[in-house]
Amino acid sequence: MALGADLLRDDALEWVARGQWLLLNPRLSPALRERILSAEFPDLPDHIWVASSGTSGRTKIVALSRAALQASAAAVNRHLGVGPSDRWINPLPLFHVGGLGIVIRAALSQTQCHHVEEWKPQEFVRLAADCGAALSSLVPSQVHDLVSAQLRSPSNMRAIVVGGGALDESLRVRAAQLGWPLLPSYGMTETCSQVATAKPGAEGCSWLTLLDHMEARAGDGGMLELRGSSLLTGWMVFDPGGSTRWEDPKRDEWFATSDRIELRDGQLRFVGRGDDLVKIRGELVDVAALERELQARVPSGLVRIDAEPDERNGSALAVVAENSAAEAEARGAADIFPPYARPASFRVGPVALSPLGKKIRS
Secondary structure: OEEHHHHEOOOHHHHHOOOEEEEOOOOOOHHHHHHHHHOEEOOOOOEEEEEOOOOOOOEEEEEEEHHHHHHHHHHHHHHHOOOOOOEEEEOOOOOOHHHHHHHHHHHHHOOEEEEOOOOOHHHHHHHHHHHOOOEEEEOHHHHHHHHHOOOOOOOOOOEEEEOOOOOOHHHHHHHHHOOOOEEEEEEEHHHOEEEEEOOOOOOOOOEEEEOOOEEEEEOHHHEEEEEEOOOOOEEEEEOOOOOEEEEOOOEOOEEEEEEEEEEEOOEEEEEEEHHHEEEEOOEEEEHHHHHHHHHHOOOOOOEEEEEEEEOOOEEEEEEEEOOHHHHHHHHHOHHHOOHHHOOOEEEEOOOOEOOOOOEOOO
16 A cells, blocks of 8 residues: 555656656645545556546545556547647646646657646637647636637647537537637546547537447436446545545446436437436426526626525525626526526625536535
8 A cells, every 4th residue: 555645746747657646636625635645545556546527525536547548548549530740739737637638649649749837818829829739628618718708719720629527509609600629528537538529520519429449338317337448447535524445436347427328329418417416396407407508698707506405395596606797697597497496596606616617516
């Protein structure tokens, strides 16, 4: 067993060296960071440990093998048709698989990779043009920034994978009008990045093509189950109550996710997270779907929908907007809610985002 402090490395680019590497988000609270660094991890040579980018209160540090990371990178390169003349530009943090994956894809295809130290939309566009980048990855919040600033894509960009959360179709359309060649994707830390990605040149962002290294099936309740060469080895779970444990969540080589999906002819459509469903007055309500629809009607700022316990109705919805203009727009768009799920409250408050732009619900 090795202590987390013994595994810690600050330079994610050193993943190619032998041994174990623990890549920690610098935004972790000091208390959680200390818990992780004092925990005993299994000895797993040729592994990187990365924190899952989920939105729950439970922290999982995922063990990803060198072979799994390379399998994912190779599959993405094949899907995008990456060649030696291509260049990547990376605006994502290296302590997440989205950013780390770009480094590995570039290494495998022997292509250049230019790193963006800090996200500034105008600077990203300038650097992408100056270095002749053809490929990149973004999260939806970064796409939103580019569109809000009305920044056009450099002509040298041919494919930008969008992950880290669902890409709203109206946002994709507005980005396409500015020339951004976006490819919506579905993936997670536990699979070393993408599982399914839109084909270059495809329109729409609902049905995504499964990458060739991964098998998918629908389990109980339509929950996605995956098997393939880029799955995690296991994870260290840090519960809010203070307990810590090592787990391998796979069963017979299959990993069960918490996501509801539909499958057809080698394609996947994300429906919603299992924990986004709540019962209100006996009716099943998809909070995430309502949040996406509401956000499309609120251009002045971010909004979040929380489901709160309600003694009479089981749950009640509360809308949080990041400014007064967004709150007013959200109130004006209340017709998107079914009668039994009208929000019990609207208020102005912070809408927290994860490092990859996912909204964190209270």
